[in-house]
Amino acid sequence: MNNSMIGMDLGDKKNWYCVLRVDGEVEERGSVSNDPESMRVFLRKHKGSELAIETGVHTGWIVDLCEQEGVKWIVANSREVKSIWKSCNKSDSRDAEQLARLARADRKLLKPVQIRKRAHRLDLGWIKGRESLVNARADLVNTLRSIAKNFGYRLKETSTKCFSGQIELPEELKGCLTGVLKSIGSMSEEIKKYDQMILAQEKNYPEIKKLKAVPGVGPITSLAYVLILEEPGKFKSSREVGAYLGLKPKRDQSGEIDKKLGISKMGNSMLRRLLVNCAQYILGKFGPDSDLKRFGLKLIQRGGRAAKKKAVIAVARKLAVLLHALWKSEEPYQALKLQKV
Numbered sequence: 416m417n418n419s420m421i422g423m424d425l426g427d428k429k430n431w432y433c434v435l436r437v438d439g440e441v442e443e444r445g446s447v448s449n450d451p452e453s454m455r456v457f458l459r460k461h462k463g464s465e466l467a468i469e470t471g472v473h474t475g476w477i478v479d480l481c482e483q484e485g486v487k488w489i490v491a492n493s494r495e496v497k498s499i500w501k502s503c504n505k506s507d508s509r510d511a512e513q514l515a516r517l518a519r520a521d522r523k524l525l526k527p528v529q530i531r532k533r534a535h536r537l538d539l540g541w542i543k544g545r546e547s548l549v550n551a552r553a554d555l556v557n558t559l560r561s562i563a564k565n566f567g568y569r570l571k572e573t574s575t576k577c578f579s580g581q582i583e584l585p586e587e588l589k590g591c592l593t594g595v596l597k598s599i600g601s602m603s604e605e606i607k608k609y610d611q612m613i614l615a616q617e618k619n620y621p622e623i624k625k626l627k628a629v630p631g632v633g634p635i636t637s638l639a640y641v642l643i644l645e646e647p648g649k650f651k652s653s654r655e656v657g658a659y660l661g662l663k664p665k666r667d668q669s670g671e672i673d674k675k676l677g678i679s680k681m682g683n684s685m686l687r688r689l690l691v692n693c694a695q696y697i698l699g700k701f702g703p704d705s706d707l708k709r710f711g712l713k714l715i716q717r718g719g720r721a722a723k724k725k726a727v728i729a730v731a732r733k734l735a736v737l738l739h740a741l742w743k744s745e746e747p748y749q750a751l752k753l754q755k756v
Contacts, residue, residue: 419464422515424507425449425473431507434461435515444508449473451480458484467518469493470528478530489518491525494681529649535642538616542639545609546685552602559595563588576603613638626738628748630703631696636689640738643686653739660687662732678728687731694730698723705750707733 419442423432426449434443447457458466458480465487468474474490481488491514499505499513517524531539556578563570566588573581579600584592614634617623626637650656657663661681680687696702698711707730714726741748 419461420515420519421461421464421466422511422513422518423466423468424510424514425468425471425477426507427473430454431511432457433508433512433515434464435512435519439516439519441512444511446507451476454480455484458486462486465489465518467491467514467522467525469496469499469514475530475533475536479533489522489525489527490530491517492528495526496524529645531642531645535645538619539639539642541609541612541616542635542642543685545606545613545635548602548606548609552599552606555595555599555602559592559599562592576606579603622742625741625748629693629707629734629737629741630705630750631693632734632738636686636693637738639686639689641742643683644739644742647739647742650739653736653743656735656739657732660690660735662687662690662728662735690731690735691727693734694727697730697734698727703750706752707737 418437420435421432422435423430428449429446430449431446432444433441436442447453454477462485466481467489468477469491470493478488478490480486493499496514496517499510514525553575556575559582560570563585566585568585568588570582579596582596584596616638617634620638620641622641623634623637626632626640627634644650644656644659650659658679659682661679661684663679665676665679694707694711697705697708698715702708710733711726711730714729715722719725
């Protein structure tokens with residue numbers, strides 16, 4: 416057992432590390448292959464130490480290994496540690512040492528983040544997999560329409576999910592585009608399967624039903640919200656959720672100057688996009704009357720530059736706060752709660 420602090424810069428094939436003794440002197444430097452077995456051997460060797468790493472695609476499974484092998488861990492927000500990614504003398508080895516020294520001095524300097532449970536990451540995989548298929552299908556639809564226009568044809572206007580069943584290709588383009596059209600149809604069928612699996616998750620997360628009571632918030636958004644935030648108690652106030660998801664404006668204040676900036680776009684980008692989509696529905700012609708809608712429409716009526724866009728973001732931020740409040744509360748959703756006397 417020891418109390419060393421280890422900084423590790425994660426790579427795709429190799430991880431560089433720096434081990435600091437209690438007195439802050441470098442005890443060991445080196446690299447280890449970025450695979451589960453090599454990392455397990457490394458962690459067992461340093462059992463009792465603390466490992467500092469950054470957020471990235473490999474972070475999740477490495478944290479899982481740390482839990483299994485009794486190694487404490489801290490994950491730095493890679494976007495916040497400017498002393499590393501803005502360094503003028505950057506290298507994997509130096510980054511590892513910098514991580515170790517920052518964690519040893521004051522872990523708050525790393526803007527640490529929590530890593531979701533493995534089960535929650537697996538369930539999120541259904542939503543991410545569906546999103547990738549939806550995006551790929553949209554790209555194929557746009558490509559097919561573009562090629563048709565290049566030959567003077569304008570394909571029938573229809574929804575993306577019904578595209579393959581309602582589009583008739585021009586005769587001269589059937590040879591080169593039939594395969595694309597079939598692929599679009601195949602993707603639509605797979606997306607339906609993903610939708611069914613996502614709906615099936617509701618039995619594992621009963622809180623989803625309460626969130627879905629808000630018009631515009633469907634099973635995908637509500638499941639993503641619960642899986643990404645994990646525990647409502649991690650926030651002292653529901654208002655903190657908007658900033659956590661990057662929906663709060665950035666600030667650059669110095670002396671008498673206080674600039675108006677766009678939203679920070681920190682946090683989970685997928686959930687932020689889903690909430691923005693919900694806000695667009697709420698403010699649209701199909702969105703029923705509610706406090707949220709009235710709030711957004713008032714912002715639009717003020718006019719000004721990009722009023723609609725700002726209103727959508729503001730409604731998305733309020734929606735994030737509302738969903739958290741509903742999650743914590745025993746009260747059901749009331750669309751016009753603020754209008755009641």
